[in-house]
Amino acid sequence: MTVLKKLAGRAFRRSVWVYHCNSGACNGCDIEILNILTPYYDVERFGIRLVGSPRQADAILLSGAVTRPTLPLVKKAYQAVPAPKLVFAIGSCAIGGGCWYDTYNVTGGGEKAIPVHYFVPGCPPRPEAIIYGVALALGLVEKKVAPVELKQMEFPVDMYRQARLFEVNNVIYKLLGEEDDRLDSGRK
Amino acid sequence: MWLWNKIKQLAISFRAGVVTLRYPFESRPAPEDFRGQPVWDHAKCIGCAGCANHCPARTIFLRDICQEVRILLYDSSRCTYCGRCADLCPEKAITMSDRFELATDNRQDITQTIELFMMTCQRCGRCYDLEIKNYIDRLSRLGYRYDSLEVRKVIQRSTADFSPEELEKTIGYERPGRLDK
Numbered sequence: 001m002t003v004l005k006k007l008a009g010r011a012f013r014r015s016v017w018v019y020h021c022n023s024g025a026c027n028g029c030d031i032e033i034l035n036i037l038t039p040y041y042d043v044e045r046f047g048i049r050l051v052g053s054p055r056q057a058d059a060i061l062l063s064g065a066v067t068r069p070t071l072p073l074v075k076k077a078y079q080a081v082p083a084p085k086l087v088f089a090i091g092s093c094a095i096g097g098g099c100w101y102d103t104y105n106v107t108g109g110g111e112k113a114i115p116v117h118y119f120v121p122g123c124p125p126r127p128e129a130i131i132y133g134v135a136l137a138l139g140l141v142e143k144k145v146a147p148v149e150l151k152q153m154e155f156p157v158d159m160y161r162q163a164r165l166f167e168v169n170n171v172i173y174k175l176l177g178e179e180d181d182r183l184d185s186g187r188k
Numbered sequence: 189m190w191l192w193n194k195i196k197q198l199a200i201s202f203r204a205g206v207v208t209l210r211y212p213f214e215s216r217p218a219p220e221d222f223r224g225q226p227v228w229d230h231a232k233c234i235g236c237a238g239c240a241n242h243c244p245a246r247t248i249f250l251r252d253i254c255q256e257v258r259i260l261l262y263d264s265s266r267c268t269y270c271g272r273c274a275d276l277c278p279e280k281a282i283t284m285s286d287r288f289e290l291a292t293d294n295r296q297d298i299t300q301t302i303e304l305f306m307m308t309c310q311r312c313g314r315c316y317d318l319e320i321k322n323y324i325d326r327l328s329r330l331g332y333r334y335d336s337l338e339v340r341k342v343i344q345r346s347t348a349d350f351s352p353e354e355l356e357k358t359i360g361y362e363r364p365g366r367l368d369k
Contacts, residue, residue: 040208041209092267092269095265096265099244117293121264121290122269125288129288129290132289135212136292143297144289145297145298146297147301148300149301150300150303151230
C-alpha cells in the first residue's frame with residue numbers, strides 16, 4: 001500500500017493538470033495564468049497542462065474573491081476534482097478577498113469556500129511568481145519567506161535629544177538669570 | 189510537397205532559437221520599477237499610522253497594547269502592492285522591495301510585526317488617551333458644552349420608537365440658520 005502511495009505521489013508530481021477557476025476576478029490574474037502557458041514561460045516542461053473540465057484536473061488555480069453567485073459553483077468544481085487534489089489561490093483576492101474582504105457580496109477569499117493548499121500573493125502575481133508557487137508544490141524549489149518580527153530594542157533617545165535641541169535653539173522667552181549667566185560666561 | 193512544408197517550418201523554428209526561460213532553476217530579477225513586498229525599517233518608523241489609515245486593502249493594523257508601546261501588524265497576503273504606504277511615509281521607513289516569490293502553504297509566513305516605542309506627551313506624560321473613549325466626551329476637549337443653548341439648537345433629538353408627541357413638536361419647526369446672524 002505504501003509503495004503504491006509513493007508511486008502515486010511521484011506520478012502526481014510528474015504531470016499536474018490544472019483547471020483554471022475564475023470566481024469573479026478582474027481578469028488580471030487570469031491573463032497572468034494564461035501567460036505561463038506561452039512559449040516564453042513554458043510550463044509544459046513540468047507536465048502542467050490546462051484542462052477544460054475539473055473532472056480531468058489534479059489541481060485548481062483559483063483566481064478572484066469568491067463572490068456570492070460563484071460560491072456554489074466553486075464548491076461544485078472542487079467536489080468534481082478526483083481525490084489527490086491541490087488548490088492554488090492565485091492573487092490577493094483569492095487568498096483573502098483583497099480590497100473586498102468585507103464587502104456584502106464577497107465571501108472573503110477562497111479559504112471560506114474550499115480548503116486552499118498554496119497561496120500565491122500579488123495583484124496580479126507575476127507569471128514567475130505563479131510558476132514559483134506551482135514549483136513549490138511540486139518540490140522543485142524551496143520556500144523563501146518566513147514571518148518577520150522587528151523590535152525597536154534601543155529606546156529612541158535620539159528623538160528626545162532632537163526635541164531638546166529644538167527647544168534650546170528656538171527660544172522665544174529667555175529668563176533674565178540665564179541671560180546674565182551667558183553674558184558672564186562670555187566675559188570670562 | 190507536404191514534407192517540403194514541414195522542412196521549411198523546421199528551418200523557421202530553428203532560426204528563432206529557444207526563447208523559453210529556465211525560470212525556477214535560475215533567478216530572474218524583477219524590473220526596476222516593480223513594486224514587490226513592502227519592507228519596514230523599524231529604526232526609522234515613528235508610528236504615525238499614516239500607512240494604516242491609507243491602506244486600501246486594510247492590511248496594516250495598529251495595536252496599542254499599553255502606554256509607550258505600539259504594535260504594527262502587516263498582512264502581506266491580502267496586500268494589493270499599490271505602494272501608497274511607501275509614498276506617504278513621512279520618514280521614508282517603507283520601501284517597496286523587488287521580492288515577488290512569496291508563495292507559501294501558510295498565510296502567517298508573509299506577515300510582519302513591528303514593536304514601536306512611542307514618545308510621551310510633554311504636558312500629561314502619556315502617549316495615548318485611553319480613558320476617554322466616548323466621542324461626545326471627546327468633544328468637550330474641543331470646547332463643546334452641553335449647556336450652550338446656541339449649540340443645543342443644532343442637535344437633532346430622536347427616540348427609539350415613533351412618538352406622536354415628538355412629531356407634534358416639529359410642526360412649524362424652522363431649521364436653525366447661521367448662528368452669527
